[in-house]
Amino acid sequence: MTDGKPYSQACENNKQVILEKIATVFNEPGILLEIGTGTGQHAVHFAQHLPHLQWQPSDHPSNAQLCMPWLEDANLPNINTPLPLDVSAPDWRLPPINGVFSANTAHIMSWPEVEAMFRGVAAILNAGEAFCLYGPFNYGGQFTSPSNRQFDTHLKQQNPEMGIRDMDDLKRTGDAIGLVLESDFEMPANNRLLVWRRC
Ligand SMILES: C[S@@+](CC[C@H](N)C(=O)[O-])C[C@H]1O[C@@H](n2cnc3c(N)ncnc32)[C@H](O)[C@@H]1O
Numbered sequence: 001m002t003d004g005k006p007y008s009q010a011c012e013n014n015k016q017v018i019l020e021k022i023a024t025v026f027n028e029p030g031i032l033l034e035i036g037t038g039t040g041q042h043a044v045h046f047a048q049h050l051p052h053l054q055w056q057p058s059d060h061p062s063n064a065q066l067c068m069p070w071l072e073d074a075n076l077p078n079i080n081t082p083l084p085l086d087v088s089a090p091d092w093r094l095p096p097i098n099g100v101f102s103a104n105t106a107h108i109m110s111w112p113e114v115e116a117m118f119r120g121v122a123a124i125l126n127a128g129e130a131f132c133l134y135g136p137f138n139y140g141g142q143f144t145s146p147s148n149r150q151f152d153t154h155l156k157q158q159n160p161e162m163g164i165r166d167m168d169d170l171k172r173t174g175d176a177i178g179l180v181l182e183s184d185f186e187m188p189a190n191n192r193l194l195v196w197r198r199c
Contacts, residue, residue: 005069010104011041014188018042018134019049021185021193022101025130030098031056033124035117036105037082040067044074046101054078056097058085087117097124103134106170107152110161115173122177125198131179133194134187138166145190170194 026032029052037043037057047055055076057067061084071079085092087109100121106114121131136148143149148164155162171181174196183195 005073006039006066008039008041011039011045014103014134014191015042015045017187018103018193019046021187022046022132023050025132025183025195026050026053026099026101028098029053031080031096032099032101033058033094033097035085035087035100035102035121036060036063036108037067038063038104040070040082042101042103043067043079044070044076047076047079048074051078053099054080056080056094057082060084060086087120088113089120092120092124094124098126099129100125100131101134102132106133106135106137106165107155108162111165111169114165114170118170118173118179119177121196122174122179122198125179127198129198130182131196131198133196134191136164136190137170137192137194138164140168141166148190 031054033056034043035058037059040057043055043057055078057079059066059082064082064084067082109117125131136151152164174181178199179196180199181194182197185193187193
């Protein structure tokens with residue numbers, strides 16, 4: 001916590017590079033759902049710099065209030081009240097959404113939850129709309145760096161259901177439900193920004 005606000009140094013480190021990528025994807029006015037908002041630092045930075053978007057934060061019901069101090073401090077007109085959303089819920093019951101962003105969630109969720117997130121995103125997006133997913137990912141079962149391998153071990157020690165996801169599994173999951181991988185951007189610190197497009 002900093003100044004009474006929850007704080008993620010990783011968010012401070014990555015928010016500008018992520019912004020530069022998602023600004024090119026979410027370039028039309030619309031309502032943007034963020035899944036797993038966490039502290040709210042991303043929501044505030046992105047909403048400040050993308051005023052054509054109405055930012056809709058959300059998080060697991062156990063965590064959905066965590067972002068309130070950042071949102072209240074920023075007091076931006078284009079950030080909505082955060083919604084409690086567990087991606088495993090069978091019906092997300094959301095207002096119309098035009099795009100989805102999520103950072104550092106796929107390795108925290110169990111694999112069935114990741115599949116549920118993809119199904120839910122596919123269900124709420126219209127053809128042509130995008131889902132940007134940021135985080136570390138594996139390729140062909142291989143870690144992209146020793147630090148990602150260590151991070152995966154650390155995650156699994158906390159909870160064996162967590163772990164860095166493989167691009168092959170994500171692509172298979174997306175392809176089956178009409179979410180096609182459009183771009184895979186290399187990002188600092190062995191992270192990726194994946195852009196999925198609803199077809
Ligand atoms: C590592 S934090 C990332 C937070 C923020 N996006 C960031 O980049 O700092 C993972 C987030 O995923 C959320 N999460 C985990 N399981 C979830 C679920 N089943 N449905 C929705 N959110 C979930 C957690 O509550 C947490 O906010």
